[in-house]
Amino acid sequence: MLTALDSSNKLILLSGNEDKNGLSRLREKEQFFCPQCQKAVHLKIGQVMIPHFAHRKKGSCQYFSEGETATHLLGKRHLYEMFQRLQIEAKLEPYLKSLMQRPDLLIKVEEQQYAIEFQYSTISKPQMVKRTTGYHKEKMIPLWILHTPMAKNPHKDGIQQIRLSPFKQQFITYSNQHAHLITYNPTLKLFVYFNYLLPIGGYRFIAKVQTLAIDQQHFPFLRASALTKNECLKYWQLWKRERERVLRGRLHISKRGVKDPFLRACYYLRVIPEKLPLFVGIPINKKPHSIEAVEWQLLWLYFLYTQHQNCMAYSPKLAKDFTDSHGICVDTESIRFYSEILNHLDIEDIFSHYEEEKIFHYIYSQFLAKT
Numbered sequence: 001m002l003t004a005l006d007s008s009n010k011l012i013l014l015s016g017n018e019d020k021n022g023l024s025r026l027r028e029k030e031q032f033f034c035p036q037c038q039k040a041v042h043l044k045i046g047q048v049m050i051p052h053f054a055h056r057k058k059g060s061c062q063y064f065s066e067g068e069t070a071t072h073l074l075g076k077r078h079l080y081e082m083f084q085r086l087q088i089e090a091k092l093e094p095y096l097k098s099l100m101q102r103p104d105l106l107i108k109v110e111e112q113q114y115a116i117e118f119q120y121s122t123i124s125k126p127q128m129v130k131r132t133t134g135y136h137k138e139k140m141i142p143l144w145i146l147h148t149p150m151a152k153n154p155h156k157d158g159i160q161q162i163r164l165s166p167f168k169q170q171f172i173t174y175s176n177q178h179a180h181l182i183t184y185n186p187t188l189k190l191f192v193y194f195n196y197l198l199p200i201g202g203y204r205f206i207a208k209v210q211t212l213a214i215d216q217q218h219f220p221f222l223r224a225s226a227l228t229k230n231e232c233l234k235y236w237q238l239w240k241r242e243r244e245r246v247l248r249g250r251l252h253i254s255k256r257g258v259k260d261p262f263l264r265a266c267y268y269l270r271v272i273p274e275k276l277p278l279f280v281g282i283p284i285n286k287k288p289h290s291i292e293a294v295e296w297q298l299l300w301l302y303f304l305y306t307q308h309q310n311c312m313a314y315s316p317k318l319a320k321d322f323t324d325s326h327g328i329c330v331d332t333e334s335i336r337f338y339s340e341i342l343n344h345l346d347i348e349d350i351f352s353h354y355e356e357e358k359i360f361h362y363i364y365s366q367f368l369a370k371t
Helices: 022-028 072-085 125-137 230-254 260-270 293-306 316-326 330-342 356-368
Strands: 002-004 011-013 040-044 052-055 090-092 107-109 112-119 139-148 158-163 171-175 178-185 189-201 204-213
Touching: 022 040, 022 125, 072 090, 072 107, 072 112, 072 139, 072 178, 125 139, 125 178, 139 230, 189 230, 189 293, 204 230, 230 356, 293 316, 293 330, 316 330
Parallel strands: 112 139, 139 178
Antiparallel strands: 002 011, 040 052, 090 107, 107 112, 158 204, 171 178, 178 189, 189 204
């Protein structure tokens, strides 16, 4: 924690500008207390962690979580300093009595309050939902900033494939039907934005990565501009490469043989997985499914084939019969969108002729370029 009360009940805030020798002298002559539970706290001045307060008895306070990492403390302090630089009213570690919650920062811009959470450690989804719901109840806008995910190489600007664990996917936000993730790296003093996130299976996504030094950061945070046609072409190329990789290994990774629904559909339709037409596996939804797009779309086409329907057919009942019979988790809205695409491309069945350029232009105009 970066805040505490002294013996005269004055709030002490460790902003990072203090001299360590001065803090040592202050510690010798002063006592400090938790602003909420009123219990005594230490002023810790070490070589690894930045100066901070900690309860004398671990776990004795229900308002503050103990064991904050150096990264979390540093991130909070950087964000507080940034809002000060931007001349935005900011409170560090304020306790919200009505919610019994404590955001890392609470800022106010034109009468609107924002609860800022810099998340470094793991938090369960129910806990995150509970905190978010609480902020909304108090008319506050919650902004979750994730610690920048580790990568083998430093993140560089541009269109690229990334991996996000289920925990990190919790922090994805959606605006104008597009998925975004905002992160911050205190060590590098660098914001890393993952914009236009497109799930391509498992933990894999394609994203437009943008970096911004904290001293160049503004508020509201960076809003991604619309993708250019060349950027969309890069998405398309990466998607094709990943699709090809998945299909090439699909036969070898299956342990179910002919009992595998995907391979069984390929067998009855007399198609080789690697040779499936490009209109099978089209990215539809910005939210990850539990099944690869190329799989559920082939199964949908096979289902229509067994029902003696062409690819343009769609009804809520057909979609429900499909998901029930195959036991897969795909929302009916995605199936409807896919049917509309096939209709626009004049695709009647799995053997229909298609033009790659026409598919790309349609996806560009309907999905990737829409803001």
